[in-house]
Amino acid sequence: MNAGERGTGRMAPRGRRVTAAAALALALTLAGCASAPSSADRAGADGEVTVFAAASLRTAFDAIAEAFRTAHPEVTVHPIVYDGSSVLVTQLTEGAHADVLATADERTMQTAVDAGLASDPQPFATNTLVVAMPAGNPAGITTLSDLAAATAVLCAPEVPCGAATARLLESAGVTVTPASVEQNVTAVLQKVVEGEADAGIVYATDVRGEDVESFAPEGAEDIVSRYPIATLDGSSEAGAAFVAFVQGPEGQRLLADAGFGTS
Numbered sequence: 001m002n003a004g005e006r007g008t009g010r011m012a013p014r015g016r017r018v019t020a021a022a023a024l025a026l027a028l029t030l031a032g033c034a035s036a037p038s039s040a041d042r043a044g045a046d047g048e049v050t051v052f053a054a055a056s057l058r059t060a061f062d063a064i065a066e067a068f069r070t071a072h073p074e075v076t077v078h079p080i081v082y083d084g085s086s087v088l089v090t091q092l093t094e095g096a097h098a099d100v101l102a103t104a105d106e107r108t109m110q111t112a113v114d115a116g117l118a119s120d121p122q123p124f125a126t127n128t129l130v131v132a133m134p135a136g137n138p139a140g141i142t143t144l145s146d147l148a149a150a151t152a153v154l155c156a157p158e159v160p161c162g163a164a165t166a167r168l169l170e171s172a173g174v175t176v177t178p179a180s181v182e183q184n185v186t187a188v189l190q191k192v193v194e195g196e197a198d199a200g201i202v203y204a205t206d207v208r209g210e211d212v213e214s215f216a217p218e219g220a221e222d223i224v225s226r227y228p229i230a231t232l233d234g235s236s237e238a239g240a241a242f243v244a245f246v247q248g249p250e251g252q253r254l255l256a257d258a259g260f261g262t263s
Contacts, residue, residue: 054104060258084184099239105160123263139198
């Protein structure tokens with residue numbers, strides 16, 4: 001074998017070793033990138049969304065969440081947290097995590113905005129108040145003024161349904177001393193359903209499908225609750241997708257099916 005052949009023989013194994021080392025280094029580099037995504041990648045890659053929503057949205061948002069899961073099977077939608085809007089905002093300011101907040105009035109949402117929790121909220125639905133009575137209306141409640149002498153249950157004034165109720169009663173010149181005040185509209189309706197109260201003031205959407213009687217009192221059409229929705233600070237891309245779905249054709253159809261008006 002001549003020198004050139006011997007040289008070629010020596011170089012071939014070294015070349016293979018260098019190529020293999022380079023490939024290994026590249027693989028490790030790629031693996032490192034995959035195991036340490038940027039914060040922007042993590043925001044969208046987790047595929048999860050947590051929603052805080054006003055109690056009066058339960059029926060509509062349960063249906064919306066199911067439709068969203070069908071449209072976005074790659075996203076995990078955690079069970080929606082429902083409560084009075086002001087209760088939800090308090091939980092968020094105390095450190096609770098959520099990607100999306102939907103409240104029953106703009107005032108409560110503004111509290112979240114002022115706290116730096118939410119930005120650019122958008123209205124997506126409206127609602128009005130009704131008087132609800134147990135099945136059979138045993139106390140014979142037929143007007144808003146009848147509540148003055150009845151055992152009535154109302155929402156607490158700090159929550160949206162309570163603030164709207166206060167405006168309704170004030171505009172009608174009716175004074176009601178409630179037997180109890182509740183932190184969300186669901187609790188008011190539950191006391192009415194169970195016959196613990198002669199009547200309660202709730203949203204029109206709350207009485208749909210419930211074993212109660214109800215009527216829209218005079219002036220209720222002028223007390224319109226506007227519901228805003230927003231992504232929260234640090235929200236995932238899935239949160240933004242959920243908000244877009246609520247505002248889109250399917251979300252709006254499901255809200256209308258639940259009795260909500262358009263924003």
